[in-house]
Amino acid sequence: PVYLDYPATTPCDPRVVDAMLPFFSATAANPHNRNHAPGRAAAAAIERARAEVAALIAARPAEILFTSGATEANNLALKGVARARAARGRHIVTVATEHASVLEPLEALAREGWSVTVLPVDAGGRVDPDRLARELRPDTVLVSVMAVNNEIGVIQPLGPIGTLCRARGILFHSDAAQAAGRMPLDVDALELDLASVSAHKLYGPPGVGALYVRSATASDLKPLMEGGGQERGLRPGTLPTPLIVGFGQAAALAAAALPTETAEVGRLTQRLWQGLSRAVPGLRRNGDPAHVAPGLLSLTFPGIDATELMEALPELALSSGAACQAESGLPSPVLTALGLDPVAAQATLRLGLGRFTTGAEIDRAVAAIARAAAALA
């Protein structure tokens, strides 16, 4: 089938697989054992990868902590900062359209006594920095706003929010899982203190990610686990050398490809949107198109059930929303936050394009979706 589910996960780039393979067997060694040459070689490979991941977001290598993915990075950032700063204040601000791996840890903190403000978004999916400023209080210790939304692709105004937080001594975290590798990200320019990334969203392997922690912020973070002291005690556990090497290679490839790949994916996304909007009467695009990252189209097909539409399209691999939401059967909270009613949310498909998408695939997808939508209308 034509793969149009890149926001859920990206296929591992073959060059990434090649870079990883030796570290599974031939040169496998515990990178924390510096007594022998293979251990030191594994450690060196990890440090190279750390520098590659850091470079992707304009950070310093020492500011990258490897985790099992963005879910763990988000949990570590939110719970880690909340617990380290509890004496200073217990108020956290976030946004309604965040991923479950941000909202759920914050709900857990709320049950433990923290006060959490969840800001609404406008009809285009964006949070208003002025509105956010009004919610900041003397006891606010952390603000968490995602860079790019996984269901609608909307880019949040991180720069102005970073400036607001920095001026007040509030730490600023962003879940950048959908942004890293897809658009330029500079943690200094955005005044970010913490940022979460995931390898399997940027053509790396699943099961590895990173939390960026600004050096001045490290003392404001408590680990989630105790163990052997790896990653400066903030994320103990033997580092998975093959996964980290793959992550580093994926980050280096993404950084090198960024401008050309973004332009090409943007062109294909436009071709898909134009083809479908001509073919499907009343088709609506969700999210403010002026602020949507290339490669994502959230489309509402009026009067059509998205589940039935997907079932009528076995030749396409796509999704009706966040992959993790698909099983609950509830309307997507992201689409609901945009103001879609449950019927419109249930009529919505997410199409995600990426590095390996071709023009021929887009044309096949347009024809297939147009045919299926006409049959169901």
Ligand code: PLP
């Ligand atoms: N945050 C966002 C915005 C995502 O899209 C995802 C993807 O599932 C995650 C976090 C979780 O990432 P991971 O699968 O690396 O835990």
